[in-house]
Amino acid sequence: MKLKNFIQLALLASVIMFTAPSCVKEGPMGPAGDNGTDGTNGTDGAAGSVTCLACHSGTNMAKKASEFAMSAHSSGAIAVDYAGGRAGCARCHSHEGFVQFVELGINDLPVANPSAWECSTCHGIHETFEGVDYALRINAPVVPVAAANGVMDLKGSNNLCGTCHQSRSAEPGTDKPGANYTMSVRTYPHYSAQSNVVFGNGFAEIPGSVAYPTKGTSAHLTMTGGSCVGCHMGTFTAKQGGHSYIPSLKACNDCHGGTPGTNYNYGGIQTDTQGKLDQLRDKLLALGVITKTTVDGVDSYSPKAGSVPMVQAQAVYNYFGIKYDRSLGVHNPKYVKALLVNTLEALNK
Numbered sequence: 001m002k003l004k005n006f007i008q009l010a011l012l013a014s015v016i017m018f019t020a021p022s023c024v025k026e027g028p029m030g031p032a033g034d035n036g037t038d039g040t041n042g043t044d045g046a047a048g049s050v051t052c053l054a055c056h057s058g059t060n061m062a063k064k065a066s067e068f069a070m071s072a073h074s075s076g077a078i079a080v081d082y083a084g085g086r087a088g089c090a091r092c093h094s095h096e097g098f099v100q101f102v103e104l105g106i107n108d109l110p111v112a113n114p115s116a117w118e119c120s121t122c123h124g125i126h127e128t129f130e131g132v133d134y135a136l137r138i139n140a141p142v143v144p145v146a147a148a149n150g151v152m153d154l155k156g157s158n159n160l161c162g163t164c165h166q167s168r169s170a171e172p173g174t175d176k177p178g179a180n181y182t183m184s185v186r187t188y189p190h191y192s193a194q195s196n197v198v199f200g201n202g203f204a205e206i207p208g209s210v211a212y213p214t215k216g217t218s219a220h221l222t223m224t225g226g227s228c229v230g231c232h233m234g235t236f237t238a239k240q241g242g243h244s245y246i247p248s249l250k251a252c253n254d255c256h257g258g259t260p261g262t263n264y265n266y267g268g269i270q271t272d273t274q275g276k277l278d279q280l281r282d283k284l285l286a287l288g289v290i291t292k293t294t295v296d297g298v299d300s301y302s303p304k305a306g307s308v309p310m311v312q313a314q315a316v317y318n319y320f321g322i323k324y325d326r327s328l329g330v331h332n333p334k335y336v337k338a339l340l341v342n343t344l345e346a347l348n349k
């Protein structure tokens with residue numbers, strides 16, 4: 001059935017439900033009473049189909065589908081092939097795994113035929129049918145995979161994103177406190193610590209000259225029009241935003257005001273962050289706690305397994321976490337700056 005027909009039918013059905021006489025068995029009728037006084041006229045209700053059509057109009061869904069076709073979510077290239085079927089990975093790496101996790105609360109089922117994201121990965125069933133009811137499968141605060149990181153409220157719809165885009169491990173000093181730490185080749189938060197950066201939570205907060213901001217208070221998280229959806233799903237313009245999830249420069253400029261920026265590198269934040277990341281990488285190479293591999297002229301780096309002083313393991317964790325966040329500081333300028341400056345200071349002592 002076409003959705004439009006379905007909606008009309010649904011509305012008709014609800015009209016019938018409310019006007020149909022009840023079928024309860026009744027006793028004999030009593031004498032008629034006096035006529036009552038006329039009531040006041042009621043206010044007009046909203047036209048029945050308007051609320052539904054705000055979203056389910058002719059082209060809106062098709063537009064969303066076209067935007068979505070631009071997103072790596074819809075191809076699932078890395079995601080599905082590599083980790084979509086594996087127990088423990090599937091909850092974030094395939095449609096089936098995510099739905100199992102959200103609806104059944106089970107996160108370690110292997111998936112036989114994993115597929116990429118589709119509309120119904122994120123959108124489930126309506127609850128109120130009002131204008132803000134996107135029928136998202138989840139919007140409660142993010143329960144962390146690494147329990148030590150604590151619950152993070154990224155605000156409403158954004159918690160959907162955070163359920164997948166979060167760290168998978170606690171930083172070394174919280175994971176196994178001590179003077180030394182035994183690193184593995186995966187001593188990093190995973191490729192997906194964006195929520196932790198935005199919230200300002202779960203990295204190794206090595207003491208130093210720059211104060212760490214209070215968790216959950218950054219303007220990019222708390223302001224209306226901020227958080228993941230505000231920046232990545234702003235009104236689709238110039239091939240950005242909406243369901244492409246490509247950060248919307250218009251959203252940055254609308255909120256910041258002043259002379260509009262022409263890229264995300266506001267005030268040189270991304271250049272500055274990249275510079276500090278490079279310094280940190282060189283320091284970690286010199287200390288021998290990360291290794292470099294070059295394939296086809298492309299350098300890549302990974303942690304080196306073995307026991308090292310705690311602060312070095314924490315520095316490795318911070319380096320890869322901030323690198324894989326991939327916003328180069330934009331997600332939370334103050335937190336990222338504090339982490340990088342203080343980590344470099346501690347290693348250079």
Ligand code: HEC
Binds near residue numbers: 007
């Ligand atoms: C705020 C936007 C919004 C409003 C308002 C809204 N919907 Fe939806 N609806 C959606 C989205 C998004 C989906 C999921 C899209 C998909 O799965 O293709 C959806 C899915 C549905 C589906 C399931 C379609 C399918 O193919 O499985 C039905 C049925 C539906 N809505 C009916 C309604 C009715 C009836 C109303 C009004 C009473 C309504 N919706 C109002 C956004 C909205």
Ligand code: HEC
Binds near residue numbers: 088092093145164165
């Ligand atoms: C809590 C959710 C979550 C879990 C669990 C998870 N991942 Fe991921 N992973 C992600 C997200 C989100 C990304 C994409 C991040 C991005 O694009 O910035 C990702 C990216 C990756 C990448 C791509 C790296 C690249 O080259 O860009 C690989 C490989 C990967 N994950 C492997 C795994 C494996 C293997 C497992 C299970 C052992 C796993 N993941 C479990 C969320 C998760």
Ligand code: HEC
Binds near residue numbers: 056060061065157233
């Ligand atoms: C990765 C998760 C995700 C996927 C996949 C997804 N959506 Fe959405 N969608 C969202 C979120 C989050 C919002 C709410 C945005 C907000 O809070 O403003 C939304 C909002 C919407 C809305 C209402 C907003 C509007 O501008 O009309 C519609 C309609 C919609 N989605 C349709 C779709 C369709 C159709 C698909 C598949 C082609 C799809 N979505 C796939 C996350 C998703």
Ligand code: HEC
Binds near residue numbers: 091162
């Ligand atoms: C079910 C888990 C899941 C959910 C929910 C989810 N993501 Fe993702 N996201 C991923 C994975 C995994 C990747 C990597 C996909 C790949 O490269 O194959 C990814 C990729 C991305 C990318 C990189 C896209 C690109 O085209 O390279 C962005 C940006 C992103 N997600 C933002 C969001 C936002 C914003 C939300 C919430 C509206 C969201 N994601 C919801 C798992 C998820």
Ligand code: HEC
Binds near residue numbers: 325
């Ligand atoms: C202040 C705006 C802003 C907020 C808030 C924000 N992002 Fe981003 N995000 C960006 C920018 C800018 C980039 C870097 C894009 C670039 O340089 O190409 C980025 C990069 C990313 C990437 C890597 C995409 C890629 O193609 O490399 C992912 C994944 C992502 N963000 C997910 C999220 C999630 C999940 C949230 C919420 C927890 C979030 N973002 C909140 C602006 C934002």
Ligand code: HEC
Binds near residue numbers: 249251
């Ligand atoms: C919802 C409003 C809003 C949006 C959207 C937004 N910002 Fe911001 N941004 C702010 C506010 C407010 C501050 C000042 C915060 C503070 O000082 O704590 C800020 C601070 C910054 C800073 C730090 C500036 C400094 O001097 O410390 C940078 C860089 C930045 N934003 C870049 C971006 C980029 C790039 C985007 C888009 C991808 C973006 N912002 C989107 C509100 C926003």
